[in-house]
Amino acid sequence: MKRTKLTYIMCLLISCLLLSSSFAQEYAAQWHLPEAAKARLGGGKLNNVIFSPDGTRVAVATAIGIWIYNAHTTKAVSLFSGIQTGEIDKYLPTKPPEALTFSADALIVASAHGNRIYVWDTATGTAFAMLDEHPDAIKAIALSPDNTKLATAGGDWIVRMWEVSTGKYINSLRGHSGAVNAVAFSPDGKILASAGARLRLWDAETGELLNADNEDLGSIDHLAFSPDGKVLASSDGWGHRVHLWDVETSTIQKRLKKHTGKIRDIAFSADGRRLVSVSSDAMRVWNVSTGAELKSLPTPQDKHAQRVPPILKRKELDKAYLPNRRDDVHSVIFSEDTKHLISASKDGSLHIWDVEKGLYQSSFSLGAHSDLISVLAFSADGKYLASNDGFEERIRVWNVENATQHAILTPGQGDFLNPVREITVSSGIQKVAGRDYEGTIRIWDAATAAQLSTVVTDKLQRYWPLVFSPDQKILAGRERLSSDNIELWLIEHGAHLSTLKGHKEAVSEYTFSPDSKIFVSGGGDGTIILWDAETGDQRNSLTGHIKSISALAFSADSKTLASGSGNEIRLWDVHTSNLMGILDTKLNVQALAFSPDGKRLACGTEDGRIQVWDLVPNFQVHSTFTGHQGSIYVLMFSPDGKTLASGGNDGTVLLWDM
Structure with missing residues (x-):
């Protein structure tokens, strides 16, 4: 009976774990939601990606915090975004960490932000230590193999040692004559290597200087010990060189010089016989004993963008299709059997390579990490929300009810030399438009990905942003270089409609x-300036702002116009051009949106705040929301007015309950 009960409990546990795993990715983005936000769409703009030494975890530093992913399942397991130390709440700075490192067992992550360091538990997502007494900005950090010590280095030429469990300062290692850019512990934890222009080896316990090499190697920014601790690899980044050192003698044994781009990462295989180095030009695999290059990845054919279906629906997303290039490698690690390489790209994707054949095999995606968000569009029924992805060639479509990614639209996948960028989407998520490098603006049906029309422009002219008229008949664009004019095109045939000339200075919003x-x-x-959209005739001009116009929005009935400039909003009667009121926001306005009933106006600012103003009966702030890191670029109410969506520089969309 006891055995039956135990079996039942185990089955229940396993089913719960499986259920948890299937839902983990969907709800991971809802961790640490800002107050008053009901959902977050996306994991934030990605800044850095690193693997844990054992290859089980991936840390992704973003604008909203540090995500920890299971490298085998690609599921998010933790998000580091806020901590409590003692009785005082302390939060991460708005910018991502300058340095990031795993412990050898992947149980701990340390991150450096300016002169402050956080030490995190990857299982719980909480910080158990904070070091905020570092006198200078930190450039490099390393955890000892037993997780007891933390080494830090910066621009003041000094390496410092700290006790991990308490954050207590231990000692300082002095001996460098310049900034220190890299630190690394040997596998047994007995030696600490540090480097800037020159290499130093220290006794990690006593802080005694063991060896010093005085050859000027430029600026070493990566260090890695071989698994047996006998060889140390260093790379000098912009010098494009990798050096292999004999640890016992602290002398260079091999100089590897085939890279032509900045070296971003180096890693040994588990048997110590191979080393991989990564730069913008290639991943190169080396024989450690001879210094010979064994492979260069990717091959020319593997450098081309991965072709994916133009509309990825949910079932394809679950299979982890990748819509980006795979040669943009920022971090790399060997598989345990040394037969494969796993590389991480800056778009949050993992790629697997066959080392012996030197060929690409497959890819996986780590969440939905977008660049800045500047375009939003609700479906007519309000069930879906579309967002752009900075200047990438995709539109993400989200299920608003459960805050999950519903589809990715990539209708304009150009070839390697003529990619489509600067994608936008129309109201109702009906049409998508984008421009390729050859100067052609392409317009597609969002539901079928069928191309509807093209607009041929000069190759040297870049029209952005592209804006659809709500009736889907006209497309507007401003040429970036001579931006005092605006062009209007007819969508159906791609014919030029009119050129709007009238501004004396560059057009900033439309x-x-x-x-x-x-x-x-x-x-x-x-x-x-107000224009007749059909004829291109100027109807009227409105003056009063003294700074550049940063936001424009109409009420749903087209009778009221809101304009943002500096820290003020002006409300105008569109028919008479009379000024109806001025709102003092105290902060620089970046985005505006009216509620469908016209009774409220939402304002997004450059510091990530949202003010919601009551316009009836009096002008007053109804509520203020905070949660974005950096400027807010776009705001939009759902068709029923119950939800406000905001997007900005941090690469996330937040949904607010109205």
Whole structure:
């Protein structure tokens, strides 16, 4: 009976774990939600990717925190974004860490932000130590193999040792004559290597200098010990060189010089016989004993972008299709059997390579990490929300109800030399537009990915942002170099409709009225011009702002225009051009959006705050939301007005309950 009960409990446990795993990725993005936000879409703009030494975990530093992923399942297991130390709440700085490292067993992560260090438990996602007494910005950190010591280094020429469990300072290692960019413990923890222009080896217990090499090697920024601790590899980044050192004598044994780009990472195989070095030009595999190059990856054919279906629906997303290039490697590690390499790219993707054949095998995606968000569009029923991905060639479509990624639209996958960039999406998620490097603007049906029309422009002219009229008939764009003019094209045939000339300074913002009859543009001198969208005739100009126009938005009935400039918002009667009111936001305005009933106006600022103003009966702030890191670039209410979506520089979309 006891055995039956135990078996039942184990089965229940396993099923719960499986259920947890299947839902983990869906709800991981909801960890550490800002107050008043009901969902987060995306994991944030990616800054750095590193593997744990044992290859079981991947740390992804983003604008909103540090994600820890299971390298085998690609599921998120932790998000480091806020901590509590003692009785005082302390939060991560707005920018990602300058240095990041795993412990040998992947149980601990240390991150450096300016002159402050956090030590995290990867299982719980909490920080158990914080070191904030470092006198200079930290450039390099390393954890000892037994997780008891932390070494830090920076621009003040000194290497410092700390006790991990308490954050207590131990001692300082002095002997460098310049900035220290890299530190690493030997596998047995007895030796600490540090390097800037020159290499130093220290007794990790006593701090005694063991060996010093005085050859100037430029600027060493990566160090890695072989598994047996007898060989030390160093790379000098922009010098494009890798050096192999004999640890006992502290002398260079091999100089590896075939890289032509900045070296980003180095790693030994588990048997110590091979070393891989990564730069912008290639991943190179070396024979450690001879210094001979064994392989150079990727091969020319593998450098090309991975082709994927133009519309990836949920079932394909679960199979981890990748919509980006795989030669943009920032971190790499050998598999335990040394037969494969696993590389990580800056778009949050993992790629597996066959070392012997030198060929690419497969890819996996770590969450949905986007670049800056500047375009949002709800479906007509409000069930889905589309967002752009900076200047990448994709639109992400999200299920609003469960805050999961529903689809990725990549209709304009160009070839390697003519990729499509600067993708935008129309209201209702009906059409998608983007421009390739040859200068052609392409317009597709969002539901089928069928190309509807093209607009041929000069190759040297880049029109951005591209803005659809709400009725899907007109596309607007501003040429970046001579940006005092705006071009309008007819979507159906791609024909040029009109050139809008009237601004004396560069055009900074523009949009269409909801009824598609009026086009409005704002310039660097604070002037706003209203145009007839069909004829291109100037209807009126609005003056009063003294700074550049940073945001424009119409009310749903097209009768009221809101304009943002500096720390003020002005409300205008579109028919009479009369000023209706001025709102003092105290902060620089970056985005505006009216609620569908016109009773509220949302304002996004450059410091990531959102103010929601009541417009009836009086102008007053109804609520203030904080949660984005950096500027907010776009705001949009759902069709029923119950949800406010915000996107910005941190690469996330936040949904707020209205």
